Amino acid sequence: MTKRATISRRGAVAAAAAAGAAAFPAPAISQGRMEWRMVTAWPMNLPGPGVSANKIAERIGLLSGGRLTVRVFGAGQIVPPLGVFDAVSQGTAELYHAVPAYWLGKLRGIGFFGSFPFGMTAQELVGWMTWGGGGALYDEAYARFGLKPFLCGDSGPQFLGWFRREIRSIEDFRGLRYRTAGLGGEMFRRAGASVVTLPAGQIFQALQSGTIDAAEFIGPWNDMTLGFHQVAKFFYYPGVQEPSSSEEIGVNKAKYDALPDDLKAAIRFAAQATYMEALTEYDHRHPIALKEAVEKHSVQVREAPRDLLVALGNAAGEVLKELREDQDELTRRIAESYVAFRNLQAGYAPLSYTGVQQARTLPIRWG
The missing domain is CATH 3.40.190.170 (Bacterial extracellular solute-binding protein, family 7)
Known part of the structure; x- marks a missing residue:
């Protein structure tokens, strides 16, 4: 490459960068x-x-x-x-x-x-x-x-997600084109789903067209704002991918x-x-939206099949094992710190928050 060509190329790159900067609103300082x-x-x-x-x-x-x-x-x-x-x-x-x-x-x-x-x-x-x-x-x-x-x-x-058809077992889950993100997505992939990551604004159209078979985003309130309940009538819980x-x-x-x-x-x-x-x-808003989904839009709220939850839990364990052995030393430290605190809380929660929440489900006269 000649010196003139090199200078020209640098000039083109500089011009492109300047054009991009000009297109982006500059911060105001005064x-x-x-x-x-x-x-x-x-x-x-x-x-x-x-x-x-x-x-x-x-x-x-x-x-x-x-x-x-x-x-x-x-x-x-x-x-x-x-x-x-x-x-x-x-x-x-x-x-x-x-x-x-x-x-x-x-x-x-x-x-x-x-x-x-x-x-x-x-x-x-x-x-x-x-x-x-x-x-x-x-x-x-x-x-x-x-x-x-x-x-x-x-x-x-979160909830496990919105499904276009009923899921009765792990076999019904395998092969589904499923919108999710994060480490939960790795769990779903290992359990047999074909995972797709889409931003919020693209999920409804993908569900409606059948490009994907199921999706999770946040929960009843936000998901209904985006219209998922209109095209996927089976809403499954618990959202083990994102506690x-x-x-x-x-x-x-x-x-x-x-x-x-x-x-x-x-x-x-x-x-x-x-x-x-x-x-x-x-x-506050999720339970209100869920009630509306069931009563006004005929959404069917279902608990995920137990064999699916077990498969997901085992897949999550595989993901965790890999992260604890990751090549990146910082990722290993993050994983070990997270596991230690999670296990400490997991031993305490059944005696405290979970215990109280379960007691509230007893057939008592209250309120």
């Missing part, structure tokens, strides 16, 4: 005030995660006294829904709102911070992150990619580190405040 951009994995204003993203942006502005404001962009407005991680890592945007389950291709251990099949509930997961060493591992994992992460919500226990499912914001670490302490705190507190609000909203 008189000590900044406007950051949040890119999300959700359709704009999607009930649940989309609205939570808006709330976090608003709270950062309020807590910062207007010195740091955040403009929210829905999936596809600036970058594709599954492109938000890279956009923030590379500095194209300042922060994103999504779920850890989408980033297994970056580091498999990241999946533990979102959910693990037959793993921890939302409350247990936060306990691990706060008291069991999970938070330090979370920071270490995302720092590899130039990000500072914060949990900012959780949808609680919890964390939502997160990821902030460009260099830009976060450059902030004064009070603005760092504004981001942290906005995420923390939204976490519990999001979790309790899911717990």
Whole structure:
């Protein structure tokens, strides 16, 4: 290649980069005030995660006294829904709102911070992150990619999903084209499903057209907003693939580190405040939506066949074994820390939360 050709090629690359930067709204900076951009994995204003993203942006502005404001962009407005991680890592945007389950291709251990099949509930997961060493591992994992992460919500226990036809045994499950994501997806694949990962906005059409046979996204409230109940009438539980499912914001670490302490705190507190609000909203709205699905839309709520649950549990065990022996040393440490805290909680829960919940199902006169 000639010197002139090399210079021309470099000029073309520079021009393309400049054009891309020009197409992306630049952050506003004036008189000590900044406007950051949040890119999300959700359709704009999607009930649940989309609205939570808006709330976090608003709270950062309020807590910062207007010195740091955040403009929210829905999936596809600036970058594709599954492109938000890279956009923030590379500095194209300042922060994103999504779920850890989408980033297994970056580091498999990241999946533990979102959910693990037959793993921890939302409350247990936060306990691990706060008291069991999970938070330090979370920071270490995302720092590899130039990000500072914060949990900012959780949808609680999910459902196994919406199915176009009845599932009576593991044999009916094998071969299904099934939309899911994260480490639960690896479990389903080993149990015989053909796993497809689709962003929220594409699931309904895939179910309606028969491109997929079943799908899980979040739960009754959000799933019905997207219309799944219109095209898949069998709704199965329990959602062993996600006993919890964390939502997160990821902030460009260099830009976060450059902030004064009070603005760092504004981001942290906005995420923390939204976490519990999001979790309790899911717990409030899911049962209302489920009642409507059954009474108004003839959805049939079914418990998954026991042989399917056993097969899924064994498959989850295989996934866990591989992660505990992963080539990446950080993934191994994350897995060991998660297992230790999960097993501690699993021994206690039947005597506490589970025990009380089971007692409530007794034939007593109450209320």
